[in-house]
Amino acid sequence: MRKFGIIFLSCLLTFTLAYAQRSTLDKVAGVVGGSIILKSDIELQYAQYLANGGQPNESIKCLALSRLLTQKLLAQQAVIDSVTVTDDDVDGSIDRRMRGMMQRAGGQERLEQFLGRSVIQYKDEIRADVREGLVAERMQGKITEKVSVTPQEVKRFFDAIPKDSLPSYNKEVEVGEIVFQPKLNKEEKQFYKDKAEGLRTRVKNGEDFGTIARLYSQDPGSAPDGGDLGFFDRTGMVKEFSATAFKLKAGEISPVFESEFGFHFLQVIERRGEQVHARHILVTPVITPGSLERARAKADSIYTLIKTNKQVDFSTAASVYSDDKETKYNGGMLLNAENVQSRSTLIPTDKLDPQVALIVDTMKVGSISKPQLFTNPQDQKSTYKILLLRSVTDAHKANLAQDLPKIKENAQADKFNRTVSEWFEKKRKNTFVRIDPEFQSCKELKDWVSTPQTAQVKP
Incomplete structure (x- = not known):
């Protein structure tokens, strides 16, 4: 912990110096449209990268300039398209950022000591940058909001993948749960x-x-x-x-x-x-032996109900009796935590809770487990669960029959990226862009440097 504190202090001192230099460093690192980017802006982003635990790496400054050029171009288009964000959006983003920094620093008081200013003052200083970043993010969302892929496009995308480059997927399962949390009387x-x-x-x-x-x-x-x-x-x-x-x-x-x-x-x-x-x-109340016994008894009665009453299936029982808000309205089915947006219920077995994986490994497809006691390794809280093994997909090479949702998602991401790239290519050709010679050798900036209207900024 002491070593971490020293590293954090060093990074934040760099961060503070970089921020103080903004008023004295006036070298222009880049120009896009009517916006300029100062070298001090890049140094500030690099200091933030270090403060967040990144390792020293000069190429990060190239990435920082690329991100700032992109942000400026998107923000300029957002003005034309009337894309805005609210003050509440900005406040929320700043507060999330500050909570993370305070946690790493060891509290608000220590963070203010490191920054040499109050948190309120610092929030005011970064507000404009945060707002522009949010506007740029929303503008990019507008560019891709109507992008979708047809079944034919998904097939063309898949067929274009060389056969020896097809991804392999690990064994996957679909697992449902009904959760019974011990409750105090x-x-x-x-x-x-x-x-x-x-x-x-x-x-x-x-x-x-x-x-x-x-x-x-x-x-x-x-x-x-x-x-x-x-x-x-x-x-x-x-x-x-x-x-x-x-x-x-x-x-x-x-x-x-x-x-x-x-x-x-x-x-x-x-x-x-x-x-x-x-x-x-x-x-926080502590679970009592009595509350745990009541949870076990309820789990046993619901298990018996599902097994003996054909009108009450697993999905119905989960929606009525489960105490887990994330799964009860999904028929009890667990979602792939690494792919929540697609709401995929296919989960690689190596990504399952080890306690769940151990039980599921002994089950047959379509079967329901007897109530089992589970302990959360993070908070050590205990719950009883009934599990359903809905399906098992063995490890295999990607194919359209088994992996259509994954392939569709990849095809859509590819189309998103192409749409954004085409938008930037068109905008760069019609926007005045200049990059300082110090950064023109950055491979991360090759698209910006090759823009026809790019000219050198005089040092």
Whole structure:
């Protein structure tokens, strides 16, 4: 941990120096349309790369200039096409970035020491850059929003792949689950609610909220920062939390309330439009032997119901009885975590939870397991699950019959990339572009350097 802190401090000192140099470094590294990119902009991005744990590598500066040129060109087109982002979008992006930096630095106070400025001041300084980046991202989405592939295009894409270059796919399975989480009864919960009430009383009596949060809050993400959650909108937290936060005025402390994470109370620090800056203290209940036994008994009864009542299949039971919100509305089927957007239920066996993989390996296709106890390795929480093995696909070379969804996704990605590349090629030919000689040898910039209107910038 000490070594990590030294590295982070070194990176952030570089980052701070680079930011301070913005006012004195005026060498133009590139021009695209009516926008200029200073060398200090590139140094700042390189310092951010180092601060995020990257290894020293000068070619990253070439990539940074390429990204900035791309961002400027997209942002200029966004003005023409009236593509915008809201203040809430910008606030949310900045807050996510700052939470990551604070976590790596070891809290807000240490980050501010490293930066030599307050977090609020730093947020204001990067706001314009963040907004432009979001606008550029949205503009690129507009360029590809109508791109789709036909079955004929998918086949042409597949047929164009050399036979000796076809990808191989590992063994894949489709697995469903019905999850039974142990739940405390009213009497068992009261102990933890009373504990949260006691902490709230201490804060109301004058003890420092941040100190109490650091000592007693059981939210690992915010406790080191004194419970600080940054800004969030109404969709950024669970409903009980948002409903409470948006009722309060700045400085007010909420009553104790319950969410799926436990018992909280919070304090609103600042309101800004449809965003709230708040901090909280969380008390997480501990599962009791009694609650675990109740979960096992319920799992056994649902397993018996599925096996004996032909009108209740696995999918129906999952939607009614499962406690897992991510799978219950999908018939209990697990999604491939590496390909969530496609909502694929095909999961390579080496990507399954090892506990699930061990049980599935002994099952036949179409069979349902008896309730089994599972323990989450991250938080050590226990649940009972009933598993369904819906299908098994053995390892094989890619083919259209078995792998159409994957091939279609790859064909669409290829068409997306070609559409964006063609757009940039056309825009570059009709946009004034100049690259400083220092960067013209960068292979990452060859498309920009070869633009017909490119001219050297005088040092």
